[in-house]
Structures are given as structure tokens and as C-alpha cells.
Amino acid sequence: QPVKVVYSSKDPAQPKESSKVDANEEVEALIVKSPQKEWNPSLFKVLYKTFGPYFLMSFFFKAIHDLMMFSGPQILKLLIKFVNDTKAPDWQGYFYTVLLFVTACLQTLVLHQYFHICFVSGMRIKTAVIGAVYRKALVITSSARKSSTVGEIVNLMSVDAQRFMDLATYINMIWSAPLQVILALYLLWLVCV
Numbered sequence: 001q002p003v004k005v006v007y008s009s010k011d012p013a014q015p016k017e018s019s020k021v022d023a024n025e026e027v028e029a030l031i032v033k034s035p036q037k038e039w040n041p042s043l044f045k046v047l048y049k050t051f052g053p054y055f056l057m058s059f060f061f062k063a064i065h066d067l068m069m070f071s072g073p074q075i076l077k078l079l080i081k082f083v084n085d086t087k088a089p090d091w092q093g094y095f096y097t098v099l100l101f102v103t104a105c106l107q108t109l110v111l112h113q114y115f116h117i118c119f120v121s122g123m124r125i126k127t128a129v130i131g132a133v134y135r136k137a138l139v140i141t142s143s144a145r146k147s148s149t150v151g152e153i154v155n156l157m158s159v160d161a162q163r164f165m166d167l168a169t170y171i172n173m174i175w176s177a178p179l180q181v182i183l184a185l186y187l188l189w190l191v192c193v
Contacts, residue, residue, distance in 0.1 A: 122168030
């Protein structure tokens with residue numbers, strides 16, 4: 001049910017043209033609507049269905065960043081081989097130098113896009129969780145209200161919702177950290193062989 005808000009001022013504030021917010025960022029669009037037909041609703045399922053497709057793009061950008069992170073040392077190895085080879089043409093050195101610069105720039109852009117997606121997804125999830133807890137707090141019965149204190153509800157809305165935002169930023173490290181370790185050990189093994 002929509003919550004009705006009554007304004008007490010005689011002249012309600014009108015939104016300015018410059019303060020328009022993207023429709024995807026509106027609270028109404030982000031509040032998770034609880035499933036009506038399901039007897040055992042799962043918060044994870046609802047959040048995944050609502051925010052999953054956008055958040056899954058972060059996996060793609062993180063994988064590209066991790067692979068590009070190891071391309072710099074490989075290009076540098078080629079540049080060192082060029083410096084040691086006196087018969088190599090000059091254009092090869094320029095090519096490796098430009099390639100190293102472009103790779104570093106692309107790596108920065110990809111990492112920026114990854115964090116942007118993660119932070120936006122995290123903020124949307126946090127907003128949705130706060131909205132769901134707030135809506136539930138408004139409609140619970142007085143007997144149920146006795147089992148939860150106001151402090152617990154406020155804690156759910158502030159601290160615990162923030163944990164969802166932090167989780168969206170760092171959950172990719174579950175698979176990214178082992179991938180980085182495996183790639184680093186493989187490249188070290190290639191150097192030793």
C-alpha cells in the first residue's frame with residue numbers, strides 16, 4: 001500500500017527543473033516489492049531479480065581488469081627484450097611504449113566502470129532494503145512491535161543496510177583474488193622455467 005504523506009506547509013515545495021533525478025534512482029523504483037504468491041520469500045532472490053542483471057556487468061569489468069593487470073609486466077618484458085636487441089627496429093620500441101600506456105589507461109577506465117557499477121548497485125540495494133524495512137515497520141502489528149525495539153529497527157535501516165552496500169563492492173573478490181593469485185603464480189612459474 002502506498003504511504004500517504006501530508007504536508008503541513010501552506011505552500012508545498014516544488015521541484016526545480018535542474019533537480020530531476022533519473023527514474024531508475026527514484027526511491028519508488030528501488031523499493032523491493034515483496035512477492036505476493038510465494039510463502040517463503042527470500043531476500044536474496046528478490047534482490048537478485050531486481051538488481052542482478054545490472055550488477056552482473058561488474059563481473060565482466062572485473063575480469064577484464066584482472067587480465068589487464070598482468071598485461072603490463074608482459075609488455076614491459078617485451079620492451080626490455082627490445083632494448084637488449086640492437087638489431088630490432090625503432091618502431092617496435094615505440095609500439096611497446098604506446099601499448100604499455102594505452103593498456104594502463106584502459107585498465108584505469110575499466111576499473112572505474114567496475115567500481116561505478118558496484119557503488120550504484122550497492123546504493124540501490126541499500127535504498128531498497130531501507131525502504132522495505134521502513135515499510136514493514138509502518139505496518140507491523142503492536143504485538144509484533146513489542147518483540148522488536150525501535151533501536152533494532154533503526155539498526156536494520158542504517159548499519160545492516162550499509163553492509164549490503166559494502167558487499168556489492170567487494171563480493172567479486174571471492175573469485176577475483178584466487179584468479180589473481182593463480183595468474184601471478186603461473187607467470188612466476190614461466191619466468192623460472
